[in-house]
Amino acid sequence: MTQTLTTDRLILRQPAPADWAAFWAFFQTERSTGVGGPLHIGPAWRHFAAELGHWQIRGHGMWTVTRKGDDAALGMVGPWTPEDWPETEVGWMIFEPTLEGTGIATEAAKAAVAHAYGTLGWDTVVSYVAPGNDRSARLAEKLGAMHDTNAPVPNRYPDTIVYRHPKPEVAA
């Protein structure tokens, strides 16, 4: 089980109980609309607990994104594969509005997609983006992912937009 990914500026590590505060702060804001928020504290806490448990069940999960030298949680990025997902996803949620324009989200997501294709050996990587979540769609496009109009969608999110990430050799 890979616990950590390192990029130029970032460390992506397994989520820990201490990240709950940042997660909860995010899920109280309108910024979380594209990822199922805003949430009441009970559902938000269960969602966060599920992020931790996903690692135990799957052996992979979303990482907490941190800057090197500062363990504060900036967001979460990584594999998310619930049982009802038709394909293997790399998802993201960016807690910190101040990250916009820094390229941090792109740097983290790029590492996560590469890890999914490489270390995890996935055949394909998609990202599910809620309609209207333009920030997220822009990030997918920046990563080189293409809107795949023929892709199956999760039953519970029939309107989701599916972005498919190119395999590394194609992207190169």
Place this chain on the structure above:
Amino acid sequence: MIPVVTTDRLTLRAPEQRDFETYAAFRASDRAKTVGGPFPRSHAFQSFCAIIGHWTMRGYGRWIVADKTTDEPVGLVGIFYPEDWPEPEVAWSMFANGEGKGYACEAAKAAREWAYETLGWNRLVSMVDPTNTRSVALAKRLGCTPGGTFTHETLGELHYWVHPGPEAAR
């Protein structure tokens, strides 16, 4: 790490991938009515993961209750304390195959004893939907006494049942 607790007939252990189908069927069934369900099957995976994450967050949580001989999952019992709960409780949910055998009582007693001994607690409650007559009966069988009410945002009014303390429960 999720500890293992054994009783005469049962093993209380960590939820594993192989338990998922049974759990998902329970959550989608009418049996889940008194815990806010039935829930769409698509929600089951996330709540299953959350059972495990609860242990990481709190250092305690709910176990899969399995038949000691066959390892077949028969229920979910343990100490439950999500962020929207007033205090930690002994919680139980039995799957259809775990009903009517005294398993819930056996597992709840073991969970209670574990909390008193391992966590060093001296108070435990269970919060029960008053219309859930089987659960009310179990609370009484466990020696619990009524202790007020709590209104949950979505689940409505729940009744506190206060467990006998560490000495009395032994």
